[in-house]
Amino acid sequence: MSIKKSFRNFFTAQTNSRLKDLLLVLPTYLWIIIVFFIPVFSVLILSFAELSPVTRTVVNFPVLSNYAKLFIRTDYARLLLRTFFIAVTVTASSVLFAYVVAYFIAFRVLKNKYTVLFLFQAPYFATYMLILLAWRLMLGSTGVINSLLLYFGLISEPIKLLGYNLFSVWLVLTATWFPWLILPIFVSLEKIDRVLLEASDDLGASPITTFLKVTFPLSLPGVFVAVLFVFIPTMGEFIAPAVVGGRTGILFGNLIYDFFLKGFRWDVAAAFTVYLLIITFIAVFLLYRRIGFRKLMESL
Amino acid sequence: MKIDVELKNVTKKFGDVVAVSDVSFQVEKGQFFSLLGPSGCGKTTILRMISGFEKPTEGEILIEGEPMADVPPFKRPTNLVFQSLALFPHLNVYENIAFGLKIKKIPENEIKARVKEMLDLVRLPGYEKRKISQLSGGEKQRIAIVRALVNKPTVLLLDEPLGPLDLKLREEMIVELKRIKREVGTTFIYVTHDQGEALTMSDKIAVMKAGKIMQIGSPIEIYEQPNSEFVANFIGGTNVFKGRYENGAVEVDNLGKITVTPECQLSKGSVLVSIKPEKIFIGRKLNALDNIFAGEVKEAYYQGRVVTYRVLLENGSSISVVAPSPGMEGIFGIGEKVKIGWNKKDSKLIT
Numbered sequence: 001m002s003i004k005k006s007f008r009n010f011f012t013a014q015t016n017s018r019l020k021d022l023l024l025v026l027p028t029y030l031w032i033i034i035v036f037f038i039p040v041f042s043v044l045i046l047s048f049a050e051l052s053p054v055t056r057t058v059v060n061f062p063v064l065s066n067y068a069k070l071f072i073r074t075d076y077a078r079l080l081l082r083t084f085f086i087a088v089t090v091t092a093s094s095v096l097f098a099y100v101v102a103y104f105i106a107f108r109v110l111k112n113k114y115t116v117l118f119l120f121q122a123p124y125f126a127t128y129m130l131i132l133l134a135w136r137l138m139l140g141s142t143g144v145i146n147s148l149l150l151y152f153g154l155i156s157e158p159i160k161l162l163g164y165n166l167f168s169v170w171l172v173l174t175a176t177w178f179p180w181l182i183l184p185i186f187v188s189l190e191k192i193d194r195v196l197l198e199a200s201d202d203l204g205a206s207p208i209t210t211f212l213k214v215t216f217p218l219s220l221p222g223v224f225v226a227v228l229f230v231f232i233p234t235m236g237e238f239i240a241p242a243v244v245g246g247r248t249g250i251l252f253g254n255l256i257y258d259f260f261l262k263g264f265r266w267d268v269a270a271a272f273t274v275y276l277l278i279i280t281f282i283a284v285f286l287l288y289r290r291i292g293f294r295k296l297m298e299s300l
Numbered sequence: 301m302k303i304d305v306e307l308k309n310v311t312k313k314f315g316d317v318v319a320v321s322d323v324s325f326q327v328e329k330g331q332f333f334s335l336l337g338p339s340g341c342g343k344t345t346i347l348r349m350i351s352g353f354e355k356p357t358e359g360e361i362l363i364e365g366e367p368m369a370d371v372p373p374f375k376r377p378t379n380l381v382f383q384s385l386a387l388f389p390h391l392n393v394y395e396n397i398a399f400g401l402k403i404k405k406i407p408e409n410e411i412k413a414r415v416k417e418m419l420d421l422v423r424l425p426g427y428e429k430r431k432i433s434q435l436s437g438g439e440k441q442r443i444a445i446v447r448a449l450v451n452k453p454t455v456l457l458l459d460e461p462l463g464p465l466d467l468k469l470r471e472e473m474i475v476e477l478k479r480i481k482r483e484v485g486t487t488f489i490y491v492t493h494d495q496g497e498a499l500t501m502s503d504k505i506a507v508m509k510a511g512k513i514m515q516i517g518s519p520i521e522i523y524e525q526p527n528s529e530f531v532a533n534f535i536g537g538t539n540v541f542k543g544r545y546e547n548g549a550v551e552v553d554n555l556g557k558i559t560v561t562p563e564c565q566l567s568k569g570s571v572l573v574s575i576k577p578e579k580i581f582i583g584r585k586l587n588a589l590d591n592i593f594a595g596e597v598k599e600a601y602y603q604g605r606v607v608t609y610r611v612l613l614e615n616g617s618s619i620s621v622v623a624p625s626p627g628m629e630g631i632f633g634i635g636e637k638v639k640i641g642w643n644k645k646d647s648k649l650i651t
């Protein structure tokens with residue numbers, strides 16, 4: 001085929017439908033590249049550079065010293081582990097609460113189902129900061145909860161657990177996340193054809209067996225979406241720990257924040273961000289392996 | 301004979317809607333019992349009450365003589381093939397069929413053997429690993445049937461299992477179901493709105509209308525001796541004339557006398573006479589028949605095996621006639637003057 005001919009074919013309908021498809025989706029890809037890949041790529045490059053703390057110009061490239069920082073002081077690595085642990089716990093507890101509520105709305109509420117659902121979405125209307133400040137007022141050794149309990153004589157000294165600490169971070173994150181997770185789980189529960197549950201019942205399954213063998217597996221896409229929804233941001237969370245974490249409740253995000261804004265170590269902050277990215281990618285990849293992107297996205 | 305299922309004066313109301321009204325019947329062990337009736341007459345509701353998904357508003361259901369009122373579905377010795385099949389989309393064919401057996405904690409190797417046996421029974425060997433979404437309509441149907449059957453229920457309930465299939469597949473599946481029934485010997489309660497299916501497969505048929513049972517009997521009884529105009533019509537379109545009975549004949553307005561068999565003479569006064577279309581002869585000349593009338597062909601449909609005519613009689617009523625295919629001689633054309641007739645034994649009085 002001559003070059004001229006193939007050039008003409010380039011613009012004819014059938015031969016290049018794939019190219020046309022590409023042109024159609026190009027703006028979307030461009031957008032993703034601009035808002036996602038370019039920043040991530042910059043962070044990646046930065047993480048391998050050594051910046052002068054004073055002038056913030058690149059002194060050395062490429063180096064691994066920024067990554068090595070994690071292991072130089074054991075408390076950095078420990079903080080990362082602790083953050084992972086908190087992210088897993090917050091994910092588990094908020095998804096569990098959301099599941100219970102979503103299940104209740106989907107299967108037990110017969111009238112005004114969607115009104116009930118809507119009421120649970122009410123926290124959307126308050127800003128995150130407002131909710132956090134409210135929690136800050138309630139928690140703490142002199143916070144509303146402890147003061148009230150003391151006032152009514154139910155306790156003789158403030159409950160330590162409700163002070164500004166790691167437990168409070170878990171509590172606040174769980175409480176603020178779970179309403180957001182109800183919706184994806186509700187949708188996947190609501191999608192389940194009720195006749196499947198009857199079929200299971202008919203085949204001899206008790207209500208619990210039906211839940212374990214039919215309802216739960218069929219709601220997994222929604223659960224996975226919820227898990228991603230909460231796990232990823234919690235790994236990088238630094239606001240809630242700053243507001244209600246006190247001295248013992250800080251997370252890896254706070255460390256990055258400090259490196260970035262207080263220590264002016266952008267290079268180290270970048271490397272530590274990459275650590276978070278890696279963990280997040282592993283989590284997403286594992287979920288993807290388990291059910292596939294298609295199902296994951298369909299359930300959204 | 302042992303009774304497997306018995307309904308005693310069962311009524312089911314959904315709010316103001318009476319879905320099932322004072323229904324009673326008995327199903328013997330090993331019987332193929334059909335519930336036949338038009339859409340919305342309460343067939344599914346009856347099956348759902350037998351399998352335990354709905355509670356009767358009034359009346360009682362017994363399975364093998366045991367009252368079922370307080371027995372939840374998962375503890376009943378019944379299995380239901382759902383109208384919508386309800387195969388589990390997250391499980392493959394093997395896991396679907398094995399579902400009930402696994403719950404009963406049957407050893408894995410026995411489950412394997414029984415699933416294989418079932419797949420052989422419905423002629424789908426080697427389908428274990430298939431996903432449900434990879435099955436054709438007819439294959440899904442058969443998997444749904446064996447998923448229920450593999451549990452060896454006392455009673456297998458089938459809710460229009462052949463509904464969405466095309467004609468050819470339906471006919472194949474009817475043969476298949478009869479064979480399965482013969483091989484396993486379980487009691488079947490079969491719901492359908494297709495009289496052909498019911499007549500072909502059943503030992504006993506209950507014809508329903510608006511939540512009530514109109515007639516229960518063997519296919520022959522239902523077909524040959526319908527007890528009402530509804531049953532006669534539903535079970536395969538019939539010709540009904542209204543008239544007054546007198547001395548072995550029915551006087552029909554503007555048409556004349558229709559002779560009937562002596563044993564019908566019990567009824568007096570206003571009656572209905574039913575004549576099945578395939579019992580009526582059609583020709584240019586007819587003789588040696590008890591009832592002969594003249595008419596004009598209004599419609600003619602060649603259907604291969606038979607020809608269906610609609611003939612307008614002199615009194616203005618039309619009658620349908622199903623005649624054997626005439627071969628290459630051709631069928632009567634529209635507008636042709638013909639004679640139609642039948643023997644008096646084929647004039648059935650209905651009340």
Ligand SMILES: Nc1ncnc2c1ncn2[C@@H]1O[C@H](COP(=O)(O)OP(=O)(O)OP(=O)(O)O)[C@@H](O)[C@H]1O
Nearest residue numbers: 314317318319338339340341342343344345346493
């Ligand atoms: N859960 C329900 N709530 C209210 N009405 C119902 C309910 N289930 C059934 N009905 C009504 O009861 C009647 C009988 O319904 P059923 O499903 O038993 O009919 P069917 O004979 O199976 O019809 P089809 O052949 O169309 O499946 C219908 O009028 C239907 O609208």
Ligand SMILES: [Mg+2]
Nearest residue numbers: 343344383459
């Ligand atoms: Mg039905």
